[in-house]
Amino acid sequence: MACVVIIEDNPGDLLMIREAVNRMDPPLEMIPFEDGPPALAALCDPGTCIRPDAILLDVRLRSSDGLEVLRKLRAIPHLAKTPVAILTSSTAEADERQALSLGARFVPKSFRVDEFLDSIGNVLRQMVASGPPTTGV
Amino acid sequence: MMPIRVLLLENSADTGPVAGAMEQGGIQTEMTRVETERELREALERGGWDVILAGDGLHGCSGAEALRICRELRVEAPVIVVSGVCGEESAVEMMRQGAADYVLKTNLVRLPAAIFRAIGDARARAESPRAQGELFNSREWLYATLRSVGEAVIATDAHGSVGFMNPIAEKLTGHKEREAAGRPVDFCLNLAGREGEPLREPPLQLLLSRPVANVQQEFTLVRRTGETVSVIGTAAPIRNGRGEMIGAVFTFRDITGRKRAEEQIRQANQEMHQFVRSISHDLQEPLRMISLYAEMIRRKFPDADPDTQEYLRFVMGGAERMSALLTSLRAYAEISSAAPPEPEEADAEVALQQVLVNLAAIIDETSAVIVHDPLPRVAVHSAHLVQLFQNLISNSIKYRREGHPPTIAIASARKGSRWQFSFSDNGSGVAPEYAPRVFDFFQRFHGPGIPGTGMGLAICKRIVQRYGGRIWLESTPGVGSVFHFTLPALETAPPDPADLD
Numbered sequence: 042m043a044c045v046v047i048i049e050d051n052p053g054d055l056l057m058i059r060e061a062v063n064r065m066d067p068p069l070e071m072i073p074f075e076d077g078p079p080a081l082a083a084l085c086d087p088g089t090c091i092r093p094d095a096i097l098l099d100v101r102l103r104s105s106d107g108l109e110v111l112r113k114l115r116a117i118p119h120l121a122k123t124p125v126a127i128l129t130s131s132t133a134e135a136d137e138r139q140a141l142s143l144g145a146r147f148v149p150k151s152f153r154v155d156e157f158l159d160s161i162g163n164v165l166r167q168m169v170a171s172g173p174p175t176t177g178v
Numbered sequence: 179m180m181p182i183r184v185l186l187l188e189n190s191a192d193t194g195p196v197a198g199a200m201e202q203g204g205i206q207t208e209m210t211r212v213e214t215e216r217e218l219r220e221a222l223e224r225g226g227w228d229v230i231l232a233g234d235g236l237h238g239c240s241g242a243e244a245l246r247i248c249r250e251l252r253v254e255a256p257v258i259v260v261s262g263v264c265g266e267e268s269a270v271e272m273m274r275q276g277a278a279d280y281v282l283k284t285n286l287v288r289l290p291a292a293i294f295r296a297i298g299d300a301r302a303r304a305e306s307p308r309a310q311g312e313l314f315n316s317r318e319w320l321y322a323t324l325r326s327v328g329e330a331v332i333a334t335d336a337h338g339s340v341g342f343m344n345p346i347a348e349k350l351t352g353h354k355e356r357e358a359a360g361r362p363v364d365f366c367l368n369l370a371g372r373e374g375e376p377l378r379e380p381p382l383q384l385l386l387s388r389p390v391a392n393v394q395q396e397f398t399l400v401r402r403t404g405e406t407v408s409v410i411g412t413a414a415p416i417r418n419g420r421g422e423m424i425g426a427v428f429t430f431r432d433i434t435g436r437k438r439a440e441e442q443i444r445q446a447n448q449e450m451h452q453f454v455r456s457i458s459h460d461l462q463e464p465l466r467m468i469s470l471y472a473e474m475i476r477r478k479f480p481d482a483d484p485d486t487q488e489y490l491r492f493v494m495g496g497a498e499r500m501s502a503l504l505t506s507l508r509a510y511a512e513i514s515s516a517a518p519p520e521p522e523e524a525d526a527e528v529a530l531q532q533v534l535v536n537l538a539a540i541i542d543e544t545s546a547v548i549v550h551d552p553l554p555r556v557a558v559h560s561a562h563l564v565q566l567f568q569n570l571i572s573n574s575i576k577y578r579r580e581g582h583p584p585t586i587a588i589a590s591a592r593k594g595s596r597w598q599f600s601f602s603d604n605g606s607g608v609a610p611e612y613a614p615r616v617f618d619f620f621q622r623f624h625g626p627g628i629p630g631t632g633m634g635l636a637i638c639k640r641i642v643q644r645y646g647g648r649i650w651l652e653s654t655p656g657v658g659s660v661f662h663f664t665l666p667a668l669e670t671a672p673p674d675p676a677d678l679d
Contacts, residue, residue: 053467152469
């Protein structure tokens with residue numbers, strides 16, 4: 042089963058994302074983290090064996106900036122090419138440009154339930170379909 | 179050397195001390211003594227005196243009275259009061275009455291010098307009494323003016339030596355005129371560049387070395403104490419009648435306070451903008467939760483009673499409206515903030531096409547028709563132009579008349595350095611008394627049925643004003659409205675590609 046790591050500190054948003062993941066077909070495993078540092082620690086630790094097919098990352102986390110977390114993720118060799126989507130409520134173009142420059146997608150969080158579920162569902166499908174990061178040649 | 183002809187007014191026959199003083203000073207005199215007013219008048223009528231020495235008085239005639247008589251008879255010879263009375267008041271009084279000098283009998287050694295100077299001054303005056311007087315007057319007038327102007331003034335001769343400093347220059351530099359006079363100007367005027375960087379050549383020295391345009395410039399003045407103040411100053415040449423540079427003058431004033439205030443305003447604006455940005459962003463998040471979960475509750479209870487459903491619609495509607503307000507607030511704050519990275523140049527034609535795409539849904543839904551003349555390029559950021567056009571068009575569509583599909587005609591006309599645009603609609607119009615208020619914050623002239631934040635036209639006004647333009651409304655209720663506004667034209671037309679080789 043494909044696996045997605047969610048780094049999101051807002052329980053309301055996490056619940057909506059869970060709803061979107063539950064609707065996925067084929068089903069998708071979801072591993073949530075509430076903040077950047079624990080997520081990074083787990084992803085770096087060879088013992089945990091977390092090899093996500095995609096990562097959803099909130100742009101504004103409790104103790105860290107989402108774009109900063111993205112930069113650190115990119116520095117981890119086995120995550121350098123993993124598809125990442127930045128979840129944001131801001132429409133700041135600067136954030137968007139930065140996310141794009143780091144090879145991440147940019148997903149605005151909607152005020153409407155259907156729009157929210159659809160945009161999360163779509164981005165998850167796209168990321169998982171783009172396949173697991175190819176290792177080797 | 180001709181002897182000096184002296185008329186001595188003295189009731190005492192003892193002329194010994196005066197004559198002795200003259201002799202000691204090496205002055206040959208021809209002295210005549212008078213004792214009474216009658217003798218005095220006769221002697222003055224005869225004339226031919228080089229100097230008149232007024233002693234302590236004549237019989238029946240005080241020294242002051244004798245001076246008055248000299249004035250009355252228009253005696254040109256100077257009058258020196260030689261008095262035994264040591265009183266400053268009487269001396270001052272005598273000088274006021276026209277005495278050239280005042281010498282005490284106990285200090286007669288001063289008399290020869292006083293006589294020489296008084297005669298010299300009188301001759302100079304006599305040579306060209308009018309010119310001398312005018313010169314004296316205009317000099318005094320100029321000095322008084324220079325001392326009282328609000329700007330600091332330092333003047334030098336052609337070699338850059340200080341000739342004059344007014345009190346404000348003394349206060350600003352911390353140097354005194356009497357110490358600086360005759361010294362090179364950099365003794366009292368220590369200037370650095372605007373940001374404190376050293377100057378290759380200070381303005382006065384530069385001016386004195388070669389002809390330069392006198393431009394007002396900002397400098398940093400290093401005071402005598404080493405403190406620095408920001409000044410703005412101009413160096414200008416002083417020329418004589420033949421146009422030769424005989425000196426230079428530097429006028430300057432302290433702008434430290436102004437610069438500090440400007441910096442404070444700039445910072446306050448920046449903080450305010452940052453504040454509005456972050457609240458409009460941070461408040462969106464809880465609103466989004468309200469909106470999402472009100473909808474989730476509604477979905478969870480599809481069979482809820484109509485009241486509950488209505489309450490939930492109010493919650494969602496309120497959140498949505500507040501979110502729109504926050505977005506508008508942010509847009510409003512950003513208009514006057516730091517300029518967007520794009521140049522201040524946009525094609526109104528392109529901006530309008532963008533707006534038609536953005537508003538395609540509502541245009542389609544209301545069957546709106548938008549017609550326009552060819553539109554010019556203007557010196558405005560394209561994002562601002564799009565926002566301005568979009569707010570005006572959506573405003574016209576919003577206030578359409580029942581049963582009349584909205585029609586909007588857009589035209590432009592060159593007015594000097596600006597383009598005047600007009601957006602005419604066939605909407606519901608606004609009564610004249612409300613016309614000026616439509617550009618105010620949160621003004622909404624419609625019922626709750628029509629969506630809007632009441633900020634659209636306030637944003638339009640802000641955009642137009644940011645570019646120094648004006649926006650106004652002509653409207654007839656039940657017929658329609660015309661919004662006029664002016665935007666800066668591009669000074670030069672873009673080069674024709676055919677001309678570029």
